[in-house]
Amino acid sequence: MTQTPQHAFDEALQLTYNGETNRFQGRTSSAYANMIGPFGGLTAAAMLKAALEHRDRQGEPVTLTVNFAAAIQDGDYEIEAQATRTGRSTQHWYMSMWQAGEIVTTATAIFAMRKPTWGATDLHPPIFPAQGETKPFHSPIMPPWTKQYRFYMADDFENLVQTAQPTSETLQSIQDNPPRPLDFLSLTAMCDVFIPRIFVRRSQFVPAGTVAFTVYYHADSAVLAEHGTAEVMGQARGNRFYNRYFDQSAEIWTRSGDLLATSTQVVYFKE
Amino acid sequence: MTQTPQHAFDEALQLTYNGETNRFQGRTSSAYANMIGPFGGLTAAAMLKAALEHRDRQGEPVTLTVNFAAAIQDGDYEIEAQATRTGRSTQHWYMSMWQAGEIVTTATAIFAMRKPTWGATDLHPPIFPAQGETKPFHSPIMPPWTKQYRFYMADDFENLVQTAQPTSETLQSIQDNPPRPLDFLSLTAMCDVFIPRIFVRRSQFVPAGTVAFTVYYHADSAVLAEHGTAEVMGQARGNRFYNRYFDQSAEIWTRSGDLLATSTQVVYFKE
Numbered sequence: 019m020t021q022t023p024q025h026a027f028d029e030a031l032q033l034t035y036n037g038e039t040n041r042f043q044g045r046t047s048s049a050y051a052n053m054i055g056p057f058g059g060l061t062a063a064a065m066l067k068a069a070l071e072h073r074d075r076q077g078e079p080v081t082l083t084v085n086f087a088a089a090i091q092d093g094d095y096e097i098e099a100q101a102t103r104t105g106r107s108t109q110h111w112y113m114s115m116w117q118a119g120e121i122v123t124t125a126t127a128i129f130a131m132r133k134p135t136w137g138a139t140d141l142h143p144p145i146f147p148a149q150g151e152t153k154p155f156h157s158p159i160m161p162p163w164t165k166q167y168r169f170y171m172a173d174d175f176e177n178l179v180q181t182a183q184p185t186s187e188t189l190q191s192i193q194d195n196p197p198r199p200l201d202f203l204s205l206t207a208m209c210d211v212f213i214p215r216i217f218v219r220r221s222q223f224v225p226a227g228t229v230a231f232t233v234y235y236h237a238d239s240a241v242l243a244e245h246g247t248a249e250v251m252g253q254a255r256g257n258r259f260y261n262r263y264f265d266q267s268a269e270i271w272t273r274s275g276d277l278l279a280t281s282t283q284v285v286y287f288k289e
Numbered sequence: 290m291t292q293t294p295q296h297a298f299d300e301a302l303q304l305t306y307n308g309e310t311n312r313f314q315g316r317t318s319s320a321y322a323n324m325i326g327p328f329g330g331l332t333a334a335a336m337l338k339a340a341l342e343h344r345d346r347q348g349e350p351v352t353l354t355v356n357f358a359a360a361i362q363d364g365d366y367e368i369e370a371q372a373t374r375t376g377r378s379t380q381h382w383y384m385s386m387w388q389a390g391e392i393v394t395t396a397t398a399i400f401a402m403r404k405p406t407w408g409a410t411d412l413h414p415p416i417f418p419a420q421g422e423t424k425p426f427h428s429p430i431m432p433p434w435t436k437q438y439r440f441y442m443a444d445d446f447e448n449l450v451q452t453a454q455p456t457s458e459t460l461q462s463i464q465d466n467p468p469r470p471l472d473f474l475s476l477t478a479m480c481d482v483f484i485p486r487i488f489v490r491r492s493q494f495v496p497a498g499t500v501a502f503t504v505y506y507h508a509d510s511a512v513l514a515e516h517g518t519a520e521v522m523g524q525a526r527g528n529r530f531y532n533r534y535f536d537q538s539a540e541i542w543t544r545s546g547d548l549l550a551t552s553t554q555v556v557y558f559k560e
Contacts, residue, residue, distance in 0.1 A: 087374035
């Protein structure tokens with residue numbers, strides 16, 4: 019194998035830190051472009067990265083909430099990150115992304131020192147179809163960022179979005195393309211790869227965009243490092259669609275049934 | 290019926306607004322005291338109220354995320370609320386609660402103008418036991434704030450927390466005591482009334498406290514006003530318990546099966 023250049027995901031997340039202003043300079047990436055603006059999962063990862071790389075940071079991410087306040091224009095942006103409170107074992111963060119003097123995205127995060135405790139997983143892992151029963155989940159009409167992932171699903175894109183589905187729940191495998199070792203940044207982005215549930219549910223496209231996105235991390239960096247470049251399993255479903263907004267929840271599992279992250283989001287839709 | 294004085298919930302949420310400083314002055318309430326500090330659901334409602342009562346506010350709450358950054362001391366606090374971005378149909382907020390010059394709680398919220406759209410509820414409403422099959426869910430060892438609610442459950446407190454449960458999922462009715470017309474503030478607090486799932490799951494008490502709490506609202510003020518003082522149904526469950534933190538998710542339903550809110554939280558625990 020020849021040496022590979024930097025992964026597109028890392029390239030897209032390059033931030034230049036100015037310790038004096040508490041600000042990070044970044045730039046949107048055409049590789050991770052969505053229909054309009056950048057893929058939200060990448061923006062969320064950038065917000066987390068600003069806290070992760072801040073010199074005051076202590077501990078590892080336990081939760082991240084990102085609010086998408088306005089459309090992000092292609093080009094430069096700045097992220098301001100500040101520790102709002104640092105305790106003995108937890109640290110709280112507030113981040114804001116700026117373009118042209120206005121806030122386009124805000125986020126809060128909690129970092130913590132983990133310690134071994136009693137543990138359990140009450141959620142049941144989904145049963146993923148055998149390899150012969152899934153196929154690549156792709157379509158030419160899917161936006162550019164989806165090419166940076168390998169998705170496999172029992173269903174195909176056309177059937178999923180063109181045929182009325184009894185529920186909005188889907189199950190798919192997710193892997194960076196090419197594979198990249200899993201970390202908090204890529205795990206964050208993977209929580210946002212699911213097709214908006216309203217497309218699945220209504221078997222039609224309507225204008226839709228995530229306005230808020232939350233991730234709860236159930237792993238530490240050692241667990242993620244051990245996971246390596248393997249695919250993960252993602253399951254997502256809609257809960258309620260009501261007067262312009264709906265919420266969807268999702269989980270990211272390893273093939274062996276370890277729950278790595280739970281996630282929720284609220285999505286704007288029209289009509 | 291004689292005229293009743295102001296409800297304890299409204300008394301506990303009295304905020305004095307200083308339009309010049311963008312700050313609201315409030316005070317903790319002994320009626321809503323928890324084991325340590327105030328009931329988190331009340332703190333969350335206070336954070337939301339600061340945005341709701343701000344003169345710049347437009348629209349109604351779609352989502353609220355509250356991060357509990359440090360223990361709140363009994364006494365006075367201040368909440369600073371600022372609109373971070375106002376769009377045509379959505380408005381983004383950041384709130385911080387201060388005591389003694391330090392941040393003790395932060396929050397973000399999104400408000401929006403709702404419009405009638407296609408709608409659906411994919412989550413299945415729980416089947417609540419008939420009235421004869423539930424009993425008041427109370428115990429002298431439950432903290433003071435629980436007395437401000439009427440809870441009914443098929444199980445009783447002693448059995449629930451002293452006997453190993455097969456799952457951490459519970460179902461209960463929830464109503465202010467005395468009844469109070471439902472609004473965004475009380476709905477927010479009701480999303481946080483569930484016993485930490487770790488007590489249910491392990492049938493023992495361990496130190497535990499919510500660090501982050503998110504609510505997605507699936508109703509507008511007209512729907513809540515129509516609901517009036519009736520009880521709601523709350524269902525909650527734990528997802529994963531891992532190295533000091535676990536997450537739980539919850540839903541608030543009307544008796545007739547309307548989903549009013551979905552909520553998640555991440556909780557610190559010891560051992």
